[in-house]
Amino acid sequence: MREFEYFAPKTVKEALSLLSQYEEEAEIIAGGQSLLVIMRQGLFTPKYLIDVKGISALDYINRDEGKGLRIGALTIHRAIEKSPIIQRHFKVLSEMEGNLATIQTRNWGTIGGNLCHGDPAGDPAPVFIALMAKLKLASLGQERIMEVEEFSKDYLEVALEPNEMLVEIQVPTPPPNTGTAYEKLTVMKGDMGIVGAAVSITLSSEDGVCKDARIALSNASSIPLRVREAERQLIGKVLNDDLLAEAGQVASEEAETTSDVHGSAEYRREMVKVFVRRAARKALERARAG
Amino acid sequence: MNGELKELKLTINGKPYELKVKPQALLVDVLRKNLRLTGTKQGCLTSSCGACTIVIDGKAVKSCSILALQANGHEVTTIEGLADGDKLHPIQEAFIEHGAVECGFCTPGRVMSAKALLDENPNPTREEIREAMQSNLCADEGYVKYIEAVEIVVKKTQGGS
Numbered sequence: 173m174r175e176f177e178y179f180a181p182k183t184v185k186e187a188l189s190l191l192s193q194y195e196e197e198a199e200i201i202a203g204g205q206s207l208l209v210i211m212r213q214g215l216f217t218p219k220y221l222i223d224v225k226g227i228s229a230l231d232y233i234n235r236d237e238g239k240g241l242r243i244g245a246l247t248i249h250r251a252i253e254k255s256p257i258i259q260r261h262f263k264v265l266s267e268m269e270g271n272l273a274t275i276q277t278r279n280w281g282t283i284g285g286n287l288c289h290g291d292p293a294g295d296p297a298p299v300f301i302a303l304m305a306k307l308k309l310a311s312l313g314q315e316r317i318m319e320v321e322e323f324s325k326d327y328l329e330v331a332l333e334p335n336e337m338l339v340e341i342q343v344p345t346p347p348p349n350t351g352t353a354y355e356k357l358t359v360m361k362g363d364m365g366i367v368g369a370a371v372s373i374t375l376s377s378e379d380g381v382c383k384d385a386r387i388a389l390s391n392a393s394s395i396p397l398r399v400r401e402a403e404r405q406l407i408g409k410v411l412n413d414d415l416l417a418e419a420g421q422v423a424s425e426e427a428e429t430t431s432d433v434h435g436s437a438e439y440r441r442e443m444v445k446v447f448v449r450r451a452a453r454k455a456l457e458r459a460r461a462g
Numbered sequence: 463m464n465g466e467l468k469e470l471k472l473t474i475n476g477k478p479y480e481l482k483v484k485p486q487a488l489l490v491d492v493l494r495k496n497l498r499l500t501g502t503k504q505g506c507l508t509s510s511c512g513a514c515t516i517v518i519d520g521k522a523v524k525s526c527s528i529l530a531l532q533a534n535g536h537e538v539t540t541i542e543g544l545a546d547g548d549k550l551h552p553i554q555e556a557f558i559e560h561g562a563v564e565c566g567f568c569t570p571g572r573v574m575s576a577k578a579l580l581d582e583n584p585n586p587t588r589e590e591i592r593e594a595m596q597s598n599l600c601a602d603e604g605y606v607k608y609i610e611a612v613e614i615v616v617k618k619t620q621g622g623s
Contacts, residue, residue, distance in 0.1 A: 178468060178485035178531055208527050209508055225532055274597030279521040
């Protein structure tokens with residue numbers, strides 16, 4: 173691994189001061205479960221590495237009905253998976269985490285690190301997009317809020333300014349009669365998805381019509397991809413399995429899949445169809461159950 | 463300055479250590495090369511095989527995917543910390559008795575995954591054992607006996623229930 177200078181700030185403010193001092197030359201490391209792999213391969217060679225893993229103030233999960241869920245950026249995956257609050261109110265997040273890499277990785281890797289790595293194959297981003305989550309980004313003396321959907325710019329590129337860091341993920345309380353599910357295609361449990369689909373469906377409590385739908389894909393583009401045309405196949409309709417299949421079909425047309433050792437672009441497109449329908453069925457079942 | 467040695471203080475197997483390491487040193491390298499704790503194995507270096515699994519603050523982690531400096535102030539347990547003198551840890555005994563060892567390269571990592579599991583959950587289901595050992599790969603096709611060995615430990619410590 174290339175040499176770098178290392179800092180381990182203990183507070184957000186210290187971390188932000190270092191970032192504003194070194195800007196483009198600095199990189200943040202949290203759990204490093206993704207970053208160290210590409211640093212070892214020499215694909216990434218920061219001059220200054222700011223290790224934020226020890227900032228315990230950003231390790232929290234709390235929730236209230238009005239504000240929704242708040243997750244500190246340095247919360248480890250395993251804590252989200254095992255959190256009784258999340259298991260009860262945001263089951264899809266716990267399920268997604270339970271199938272994200274392996275226990276060892278989930279024990280050290282953080283949710284914020286995962287999002288900032290910007291890998292389109294990552295599982296959390298599409299689920300957060302389906303849940304209408306927002307991110308709190310901080311720089312010295314400033315904060316701004318951004319939708320998760322806006323955060324990814326390109327493969328491994330996110331919308332953080334050089335002096336900014338992600339501090340919190342904010343997930344609103346879903347409207348009544350909403351169901352959300354995430355399904356991904358893997359060879360082995362815990363693998364990166366060859367493709368994945370997060371679907372959220374909200375039904376009207378009066379007539380059961382689909383009031384809102386959000387669908388986001390993993391590993392089907394250079395970013396976690398929201399497929400709005402596919403969503404439009406569902407909104408305003410009384411849902412049935414044919415409509416869910418239609419949404420899958422449209423999503424596969426919207427996907428920008430590429431080929432790699434795990435599957436060809438064509439195969440991925442087919443699988444988008446299957447996995448959108450699969451996640452949509454589960455989301456619908458959950459929405460109907462309230 | 464770039465590459466300047468940094469101070470690292472941590473506890474390993476109950477003993478405090480203070481040493482100086484390069485910022486880019488991985489924890490597995492410091493354990494094996496600086497401290498000669500070679501029980502922890504270095505396998506793939508891509509966070510895939512689990513041979514380098516150790517326990518930090520009670521949780522199983524991969525020491526090839528953590529900078530040594532990130533362990534500063536933490537409590538590390540490696541395979542060397544399990545036996546009490548000549549008396550093996552029950553997990554080690556069960557692995558030997560049940561023949562859950564083939565070439566042995568992945569064994570320390572597996573034992574550490576099992577240790578973290580049983581410390582947190584002394585009475586796991588077979589599924590929970592499988593999940594905990596999921597990321598400890600074996601090139602000799604030996605997956606069943608490792609799981610059974612952990613089940614033997616559970617039976618013994620849970621009074622045969």
